[in-house]
Amino acid sequence: MDLGIAGNTALITASSSGLGKASAMALAREGVNVVINGRDAAKLEAARNEIEAEAQGEVLAHPADLTDAEALEGLVDATLDTFGRLDHLVTSAGGPPSGAFLDTDDADWYEAYDLLVMSVVRLVRQCAPHLKADGGGTIVTITSRSVKEAIDALVLSNSVRMSVIGLEKTLSKELAPEVRANAVLPGAHETARIRELIEQAMERGDYDSHEEGLADWGAGNPLQRIGDPMELGHTVAFLSSPLSGYINGAAIPIDGGSGASNL
Incomplete structure (x- = not known):
């Protein structure tokens, strides 16, 4: 199925491995120019080679620490300098450390918030004008099923990721109609x-x-x-395409039905 996004440009964070890489792969197979990032340069280069082998568009690898505001500015600037446009933003980040509430100190909370929430805030702030241009674009945030059901010993993920969902829902209203914003909530992949x-x-x-x-x-x-990571990647590509044009402000579990929540 042709998703109708060939020639677009997408920036996917934390995409040197895992679900971010799968999302970049799915978009690249559709002919989207993709920008991938991670902190480990060797790992990032290996991911670039893997994606490039199947890509129908171009692949740019740009290292950046998601907790570094200046590095994020450089990441967006590199995207625009290379491709001259930005149509899709996919945000992903590694999970914060596990642990119970009483074993989690203030520094842990601030680090988790900086990684999971402020990285999205800073990126959307920079990318929004470009996403709105040329007919509009999309934002997909990769979070976790923990926003629907708290997972034992994951107090930081259970709590802090909820802020990303609140942000995504707000963006779906404030940036519409030019930009659609949705979230995917992965289970185990x-x-x-x-x-x-x-x-x-x-x-x-x-x-x-x-x-x-x-x-x-x-x-x-x-x-x-x-799950196979590509199953989530294909969902991200679909949500970035005109075929999902009436899906906005949604938080979609990708967990094989393992969750017990009705909503």
Whole structure:
């Protein structure tokens, strides 16, 4: 299916691996020029090579720390200098540390807020004028299913990511009709982080094989598996396309139906 976004430009943060990289890959396959970023230059270059092998558009890799305001300015400037336009912004970030409330200090809270919320605030502030130009564009925020159901020992993710949803809903009103803003709420997907956790469990003797670990992670899911990152990436590409033109201000779970929330 042609999503009708070939020739557009998209900036995807935290896209050297995981769900951000899958989103960049899905957009690149549609002929979108993509800008990917991460803090590890070697990892970022490897992701660029992987995406470029399947891309129908151009791929720019630009390292940037999402908690550094000046670095974010440089990231947006590099996008505009290279492609002369910006049609789609996809925000992603690594998860904050796990831990219980009483084990979490003020510095942890401020660091999580800076990473998860202020990175989006700063990027949208810079990108909004460009997203509004030339007929309008889209914003997709990748958050977590934790905004619908609190997850044990993830107090920072449970709490702070809610601010991103509030921001996304506000943007869907304030930037409309030129810009649509939506969020995706991923459950467990087979990312490098999940593979790492399974390997650690195998070393402890909890699993005999990687396949057993994957099966255990997906045991409580109605689909009896965890997600492929590209399944989320395809959703992000769809939400960035005219085919989703009447979807705005939505927060869409991508979790195989594992959540218990009615809404």
